[in-house]
Amino acid sequence: xxxxxxxxxxxxxxxxxxxxxxxxxxxxxxxxxxxxxxxxxxxxxxxxxxxxxxxxxxxxxxxxxxxxxxxxxxxxxxxxxxxxxxxxxxxxxxxxxxxxxxxxxx
Amino acid sequence: xxxxxxxxxxxxxxxxxxxxxxxxxxxxxxxxxxxxxxxxxxxxxxxxxxxxxxxxxxxxxxxxxxxxxxxxxxxxxxxxxxxxxxxxxxxxxxxxxxxxxxxxxx
DNA sequence: ATGCTATTTCCATAATTTTCGAAATTGGGT
DNA sequence: ACCCAATTTCGAAAATTATGGAAATAGCAT
Numbered sequence: 372x373x374x375x376x377x378x379x380x381x382x383x384x385x386x387x388x389x390x391x392x393x394x395x396x397x398x399x400x401x402x403x404x405x406x407x408x409x410x411x412x413x414x415x416x417x418x419x420x421x422x423x424x425x426x427x428x429x430x431x432x433x434x435x436x437x438x439x440x441x442x443x444x445x446x447x448x449x450x451x452x453x454x455x456x457x458x459x460x461x462x463x464x465x466x467x468x469x470x471x472x473x474x475x476x477x
Numbered sequence: 478x479x480x481x482x483x484x485x486x487x488x489x490x491x492x493x494x495x496x497x498x499x500x501x502x503x504x505x506x507x508x509x510x511x512x513x514x515x516x517x518x519x520x521x522x523x524x525x526x527x528x529x530x531x532x533x534x535x536x537x538x539x540x541x542x543x544x545x546x547x548x549x550x551x552x553x554x555x556x557x558x559x560x561x562x563x564x565x566x567x568x569x570x571x572x573x574x575x576x577x578x579x580x581x582x583x
Numbered sequence: 584a585t586g587c588t589a590t591t592t593c594c595a596t597a598a599t600t601t602t603c604g605a606a607a608t609t610g611g612g613t
Numbered sequence: 614a615c616c617c618a619a620t621t622t623c624g625a626a627a628a629t630t631a632t633g634g635a636a637a638t639a640g641c642a643t
Contacts, residue, residue: 374500378493384564385488386601390480397567406620416603421621423601440610440619455564458490458557461503492631512590522633527591529631546589546640 372457376430380454383430388415389423396433396446403436403445478563482536486560489536494521495529502539502552509542509551 384390395412396404410420424444427433431450436443490496501518502510516526530550533539537556542549 374496375493378491378496380491381487381496382491385484385486385491387481387484388601390484390487394480394567407618410620417620418603418605418622419601422603425621437610440617442620451564455561458561458564461500494631513588516590523590524592524634525632528633531591543640546587548590 372453377454377457380430380432380450383426383432386423388413388419389427392420392423393427393432393446396444397451399446401445403443405438405441405443407441409444478559483560483563486536486538486556489532489538492529494519494525495533498526498529499533499538499552502550503557505552507551509549511544511547511549513547515550 384393392409392413395409406417406420406424409424410417413420424433424435428435432447432454434445434447436445490499498515498519501515512523512526512530515530516523519526530539530541534541538553538560540551540553542551
């Protein structure tokens with residue numbers, strides 16, 4: 372993973388609204404959620420939501436799939452895993468924190 | 478970890494210069510690095526560096542300790558672990574990506 | 584006290600991000 | 614062809630962030 376890409380993804384997640392949005396999609400699991408459903412849960416204007424969503428899609432953290440008029444959004448797990456892997460690599464280049472990370476994921 | 482705090486940390490890391498800076502500190506290990514040493518490696522004006530550094534300190538990702546006139550900076554591993562843990566929690570609330578994360582950290 | 588080096592704060596500017604109403608678009612259903 | 618619901622694009626204002634030169638501060642050494 373390139374530093375630039377990691378930074379873009381971190382920035383995408385580094386906004387409370389988008390992190391909340393991402394969280395909702397993660398918890399929705401493989402079924403994903405329609406944009407409209409997400410909007411119902413976040414209670415923000417559709418244009419604002421669309422911008423945030425686009426940011427997550429552009430950075431590769433979320434995927435979208437059309438089903439008729441609704442657009443299903445899904446958290447892109449591999450994308451997130453790559454990012455976590457990058458952070459873990461950076462953090463655990465030396466062994467100091469490896470045990471703690473292991474514990475966090477246990 | 479609160480969502481707000483996680484978002485602030487992610488945003489702090491979500492800037493190429495700061496991510497690079499953080500990376501340098503992580504790789505410096507427990508000895509840390511003086512601000513001046515970091516500046517030598519990044520080649521940016523000291524005031525700009527100071528701003529970025531402050532952001533990392535404020536969000537709890539970096540700690541500082543005075544040694545005479547120089548200020549030693551260190552990556553705060555527990556802080557990063559908490560963040561990775563938060564992301565892993567969000568991501569792995571369902572089991573879909575747990576194996577991949579395990580692999581990334583192996 | 585004075586000087587020296589390291590670092591921060593002050594200040595201003597440019598750039599980017601956030602927000603969202605209104606209009607446009609997309610994709611069926613009738 | 615027309616309509617309806619879902620979603621995006623446009624356009625524009627407000628807020629925040631990024632950047633860096635110049636001045637201020639901190640902490641020793643002499």
